[in-house]
Amino acid sequence: MSSPLQVRLLGELELVRGTDRIAITAGRLRALLALLALSAGRSVTSERLVGELWAEQLPSNPRRSLHTYVNRLRNLVGAETIATDPYGYTLRLDPDQVDVLRFGRLLADARQAADRTTERLALEAALLLWRDEPFGGIDAPVLQQVERPRLVEAFLTASERRIDLDVEHGQLDGPIEELAELTGRYPLRESLWVRQLRLLDRSGRRAEALERYEQVRRLIADQLGSDPGAPLQTVHAALLADPTTDPTPEPTPAVIPRQLPPDLRIFAGRLDVLQALDSRLDGAAGATLRC
Numbered sequence: 001m002s003s004p005l006q007v008r009l010l011g012e013l014e015l016v017r018g019t020d021r022i023a024i025t026a027g028r029l030r031a032l033l034a035l036l037a038l039s040a041g042r043s044v045t046s047e048r049l050v051g052e053l054w055a056e057q058l059p060s061n062p063r064r065s066l067h068t069y070v071n072r073l074r075n076l077v078g079a080e081t082i083a084t085d086p087y088g089y090t091l092r093l094d095p096d097q098v099d100v101l102r103f104g105r106l107l108a109d110a111r112q113a114a115d116r117t118t119e120r121l122a123l124e125a126a127l128l129l130w131r132d133e134p135f136g137g138i139d140a141p142v143l144q145q146v147e148r149p150r151l152v153e154a155f156l157t158a159s160e161r162r163i164d165l166d167v168e169h170g171q172l173d174g175p176i177e178e179l180a181e182l183t184g185r186y187p188l189r190e191s192l193w194v195r196q197l198r199l200l201d202r203s204g205r206r207a208e209a210l211e212r213y214e215q216v217r218r219l220i221a222d223q224l225g226s227d228p229g230a231p232l233q234t235v236h237a238a239l240l241a242d243p244t245t246d247p248t249p250e251p252t253p254a255v256i257p258r259q260l261p262p263d264l265r266i267f268a269g270r271l272d273v274l275q276a277l278d279s280r281l282d283g284a285a286g287a288t289l290r291c
Helices: 025-036 046-054 062-077 100-110 116-128 141-168 173-185 189-204 206-224 230-241 271-284
Strands: 006-010 014-017 041-047 082-084 087-091
Touching: 006 100, 014 271, 025 062, 025 087, 025 271, 041 046, 046 062, 046 087, 062 082, 100 116, 100 141, 116 141, 141 173, 141 189, 173 189, 173 271, 189 206, 189 230, 206 230
Parallel strands: none
Antiparallel strands: 006 014, 041 087, 082 087
């Protein structure tokens, strides 16, 4: 029995069976596979496929051209893998054989998890599928302009949530490193910077946090012509308002004695006081005590 086919779209397109990679070089053939894979197990109409593959530059006979590409794809994946119906075509794969669909299922599992441990496991499994920007090497407007931004947003949201869960468990170094990588790849996503600045401060690296804020502030000003958003400005204000901890050690508190000191044999430096006390005591000795 042959290994199941795998379609990987979270990065450069890969078509894999077991350990073998199946090469797909033609641009429209790659786009056709991706479009069918996103609806694995469900029919995709011929009209939709023609519209996505050729847009406004339709061939003289769109349906015949589409049928030709479908047959070429069948030669690569197996004739039984692509079914025909009166309205279109179906890629007969389980959704988990397509990384994009498996990614979505795992994120849904994370949202519905009963506890944080299960949630984190699902998030980690989903994020491990992410190799790079989706649909690499595929020229299809709907994939690049609609599906790709949607998936990137899902990836970043999942990454932030997984980082938050790690921080809840006391991790700092790993999340800081991951946030540094993510802000490098997605420098205009301010929620990543907010997390990075807070964690740097918690790690005793406030000066570095202030430097990073200035870095992103300049970036936003240069590319967007605006100031950072309110959450990022709030973190910056907190960094400035809360003074750096004084490295000088706290003074040792005085120890309260638990017993009286021994009697002093000499009470030096208080002669005038002693004479005054003696005179008062002498007077008190002759007084009559009345009850």
